[in-house]
Amino acid sequence: MSVVDEKWEPTVLAFCCHWCTYSGADLAGLNRMNYPANIRVLRVPCSGRVNPQYVLTAFNKGCDGVLVCGCHPGDCHYVSGNYYAKRRMMAFKRLLEYTGLEPERFQVRWISGSEAGKFRDTVVDFCEKVRALGPYTGGAVSLSEGLGAGAELGVGAELGVGAELPQGGDAQ
Amino acid sequence: MSRIGVFICHCGSNIAGTVDVARVVEAARSFPNVVVADDNKYTCSDPGQQSIKEAIVEYNLDRIVIASCSPRMHELTFRKMLKDTSINPYMLEIANIREQCSWVHKDIEAGTVKAIDLVKMATAKVDKDTPLFTTTIPINKRALVIGGGIAGMQAALDIADAGYPVTIVEAEPSLGGKMVMLDKTFPTMDCSACICTPKMADVGSHPNITVKTLSEVEQVSGYVGNFEVTIREKAKYVDYATCTGCGLCETKCPTKVASEFDQGLGQRKAIYKPFAQAVPSKPTIDAAHCRKLTSDKCGVCEKLCPTKAINFADEDKLTTETYGAIVVAIGYKLIDWGALYGEYGGGRYSDVISGLQFERLVNASGPTEGHITRPSDGTEPKTVAIIKCVGSRDPEKGRSYCSRACCMYGAKHAHQYLDKVPDGRCYVFYMDVRTPGKGYDEFYMNTQHDGAVYLRGRVSKIFEQGGKLICKGEDTLIGKQVEVAADMVVLETAMVPADAADRLGSMLGVTRDKDLWLSEAHPKLRPVETNSGGIYLAGTCQGPKDIPDSVAQASAAAMKVAILFSKDELESNAMIAGSDASLCNGCGACVNICPYSAITLEEVTRRENSRMVTRQVSRVNPGLCQGCGACTVACKPGAMDLKGFSDEQIMKEVEALCQW
Numbered sequence: 001m002s003v004v005d006e007k008w009e010p011t012v013l014a015f016c017c018h019w020c021t022y023s024g025a026d027l028a029g030l031n032r033m034n035y036p037a038n039i040r041v042l043r044v045p046c047s048g049r050v051n052p053q054y055v056l057t058a059f060n061k062g063c064d065g066v067l068v069c070g071c072h073p074g075d076c077h078y079v080s081g082n083y084y085a086k087r088r089m090m091a092f093k094r095l096l097e098y099t100g101l102e103p104e105r106f107q108v109r110w111i112s113g114s115e116a117g118k119f120r121d122t123v124v125d126f127c128e129k130v131r132a133l134g135p136y137t138g139g140a141v142s143l144s145e146g147l148g149a150g151a152e153l154g155v156g157a158e159l160g161v162g163a164e165l166p167q168g169g170d171a172q
Numbered sequence: 173m174s175r176i177g178v179f180i181c182h183c184g185s186n187i188a189g190t191v192d193v194a195r196v197v198e199a200a201r202s203f204p205n206v207v208v209a210d211d212n213k214y215t216c217s218d219p220g221q222q223s224i225k226e227a228i229v230e231y232n233l234d235r236i237v238i239a240s241c242s243p244r245m246h247e248l249t250f251r252k253m254l255k256d257t258s259i260n261p262y263m264l265e266i267a268n269i270r271e272q273c274s275w276v277h278k279d280i281e282a283g284t285v286k287a288i289d290l291v292k293m294a295t296a297k298v299d300k301d302t303p304l305f306t307t308t309i310p311i312n313k314r315a316l317v318i319g320g321g322i323a324g325m326q327a328a329l330d331i332a333d334a335g336y337p338v339t340i341v342e343a344e345p346s347l348g349g350k351m352v353m354l355d356k357t358f359p360t361m362d363c364s365a366c367i368c369t370p371k372m373a374d375v376g377s378h379p380n381i382t383v384k385t386l387s388e389v390e391q392v393s394g395y396v397g398n399f400e401v402t403i404r405e406k407a408k409y410v411d412y413a414t415c416t417g418c419g420l421c422e423t424k425c426p427t428k429v430a431s432e433f434d435q436g437l438g439q440r441k442a443i444y445k446p447f448a449q450a451v452p453s454k455p456t457i458d459a460a461h462c463r464k465l466t467s468d469k470c471g472v473c474e475k476l477c478p479t480k481a482i483n484f485a486d487e488d489k490l491t492t493e494t495y496g497a498i499v500v501a502i503g504y505k506l507i508d509w510g511a512l513y514g515e516y517g518g519g520r521y522s523d524v525i526s527g528l529q530f531e532r533l534v535n536a537s538g539p540t541e542g543h544i545t546r547p548s549d550g551t552e553p554k555t556v557a558i559i560k561c562v563g564s565r566d567p568e569k570g571r572s573y574c575s576r577a578c579c580m581y582g583a584k585h586a587h588q589y590l591d592k593v594p595d596g597r598c599y600v601f602y603m604d605v606r607t608p609g610k611g612y613d614e615f616y617m618n619t620q621h622d623g624a625v626y627l628r629g630r631v632s633k634i635f636e637q638g639g640k641l642i643c644k645g646e647d648t649l650i651g652k653q654v655e656v657a658a659d660m661v662v663l664e665t666a667m668v669p670a671d672a673a674d675r676l677g678s679m680l681g682v683t684r685d686k687d688l689w690l691s692e693a694h695p696k697l698r699p700v701e702t703n704s705g706g707i708y709l710a711g712t713c714q715g716p717k718d719i720p721d722s723v724a725q726a727s728a729a730a731m732k733v734a735i736l737f738s739k740d741e742l743e744s745n746a747m748i749a750g751s752d753a754s755l756c757n758g759c760g761a762c763v764n765i766c767p768y769s770a771i772t773l774e775e776v777t778r779r780e781n782s783r784m785v786t787r788q789v790s791r792v793n794p795g796l797c798q799g800c801g802a803c804t805v806a807c808k809p810g811a812m813d814l815k816g817f818s819d820e821q822i823m824k825e826v827e828a829l830c831q832w
Contacts, residue, residue: 022242023244032276041268042825043243045747045799045817046802061829061831
């Protein structure tokens with residue numbers, strides 16, 4: 001790990017489903033809860049919408065940690081989207097860890113629209129862990145090396161939008 | 173090149189208190205394609221909206237970002253505002269700098285930096301926004317009700333009274349379902365037939381209702397407002413148009429079969445009406461038992477029929493019609509206790525009967541004309557044991573849930589027995605007594621005053637000894653083993669989903685829970701809707717219920733149908749998935765993953781590489797797609813994308829956060 005700049009703040013991206021976690025985050029605001037400002041929430045309709053490629057891109061472009069959050073199993077607004085997310089992300093998380101990514105940097109959490117406290121606790125805990133790990137320096141290089149055929153899989157840094165998506169139906 | 177306007181809201185001091193709005197405005201001006209950035213005290217107010225509209229004209233904007241409260245709060249407000257402008261309402265992104273920034277961070281520096289990032293992400297996303305349009309879906313104002321029990325009849329009557337045509341599909345030869353088999357209904361003890369049969373007659377004679385008995389739904393396609401439903405009307409071998417229902421055929425038919433309506437305690441003929449008040453009041457031939465149809469002998473009914481209504485050559489009829497809404501009211505069946513509970517005799521003892529059989533025994537028009545007698549020898553039982561929770565609350569052998577109505581009808585059976593056999597003794601084995609409902613607990617107390625002995629404990633075994641049925645169990649209140657020597661045992665068995673639930677559920681795209689009950693869209697706030705638009709649930713198909721609850725839910729479902737039918741057309745969701753035929757390889761992964769069955773593969777002929785190619789590609793039905801995006805991730809060639817949350821938009825947001 002490189003020497004950490006004292007002013008360094010981790011960049012943490014959270015993909016939150018509109019119906020549960022995003023509204024849970026709104027509720028945390030309504031209750032004036034406090035959590036680290038490092039978190040940036042990206043709203044998606046459903047956790048099943050999160051393509052693993054977004055997570056790869058986030059790490060490649062400089063995020064230090066990525067959260068994927070959705071409704072509790074069984075509560076998905078779209079019936080089964082979070083189950084797809086769960087299976088995809090669990091397989092994908094193992095792949096990321098194989099490439100050398102610290103497990104704490106990528107987490108999947110189920111937070112309902114009423115669980116403002118759980119949202120805050122998750123963010124506090126996650127940001128703390130990512131901060132302790134320091135900046136993510138793996139970047140595209142180690143991902144590509146770890147994957148071997150990373151370039152063909154479309155994991156390279158020059159990856160353009162609309163390129164072939166590496167994770168597909170086999171993850172369901 | 174897009175022309176973006178960014179508008180930052182102070183929300184009084186709600187945002188401005190922790191976020192330096194001037195700095196955010198300044199930063200926004202430097203983002204690519206941002207033509208104008210401004211702030212406003214209250215953006216959602218009329219003056220706030222007016223200033224945005226003016227800026228749109230002044231700067232010739234083609235899309236805007238509003239940094240304010242959560243999009244869950246005012247996204248619709250601002251979309252409506254854009255309807256009055258030159259900009260498409262979907263060329264808008266909201267940066268949530270209140271609920272997810274100013275309200276949760278105390279540090280102004282950190283809050284401002286985060287707000288700038290959030291605006292940055294929204295700006296990157298809006299840059300890739302495309303105009304989206306809703307389409308309108310016509311609504312066919314005809315309803316289909318599947319199931320003609322009390323719930324189905326109530327729903328059909330309410331919809332028909334609202335002025336819309338209804339078709340009821342009933343699997344049995346008559347309307348009425350389970351309720352019409354019951355003798356009396358708790359807690360008022362009014363005769364079930366007296367309140368159910370008038371409803372059946374109302375349904376049968378309602379000008380807006382078509383009844384199809386002995387029928388089932390064969391196939392369903394389409395979506396809300398436009399369901400194409402194929403109904404199979406099974407052969408009845410009697411022409412209902414000419415049959416007068418005189419019943420002469422029934423009296424002369426030589427074949428006797430155990431009556432389903434009387435739960436096997438009585439007999440019926442091979443040409444039969446299940447019960448006297450059946451609607452339609454016309455007979456049906458049971459092809460499995462009719463001598464003419466099985467061995468080409470007899471045919472006496474045909475010779476006797478004064479209107480020549482018998483037609484042995486009758487065949488199943490398939491009809492396909494269009495409906496705008498479907499109410500599922502297929503009800504329940506009772507758990508097959510014989511197969512599960514060997515310790516209760518598993519059906520070997522004819523005097524161990526189910527609660528529904530008891531209803532027929534005690535009913536004045538039942539096989540014993542209301543005399544409570546033992547099925548084995550016809551004598552009056554002097555001691556009756558009632559066992560509750562047979563199959564309910566028993567995760568090991570039966571179901572884990574409570575069937576809700578059994579405590580009450582158990583008390584009713586005890587009351588009815590003691591009423592008809594005043595010198596009899598009645599023991600009720602129970603786990604708990606659950607009587608939530610108007611007048612329910614009072615009814616239970618009365619039953620105890622009648623003399624019913626309630627014993628808390630499960631019966632572990634029933635065996636025959638000296639002509640008596642010994643019920644061996646424990647009274648857990650005194651902590652002792654008890655044995656009751658009963659003449660007859662009544663098992664209050666669990667309600668389980670009807671056989672058709674699973675097949676029908678998958679046909680309609682309605683999910684089933686772990687016990688195969690059909691699932692409502694939300695257990696609290698959308699109890700009669702399903703996740704499939706235009707399909708509603710009524711009665712026990714959704715879970716165990718008593719009659720009042722079934723009727724209430726049926727009327728609620730009917731109301732939902734009436735609301736749907738009050739409009740001439742529906743507006744579809746604009747933010748739905750769409751497939752690019754030039755990229756789609758027709759693998760069908762999206763078809764399998766879609767929870768709404770909104771995607772189909774269809775053959776297209778298109779010019780590719782200067783040649784005409786015919787191949788399969790996926791197509792999204794805009795009426796069915798709800799915009800979850802599950803298919804987009806499953807799509808290997810990247811042909812499927814979600815409008816409003818496209819791959820490109822989300823990637824740009826990620827890039828903007830990290831690199832701008």
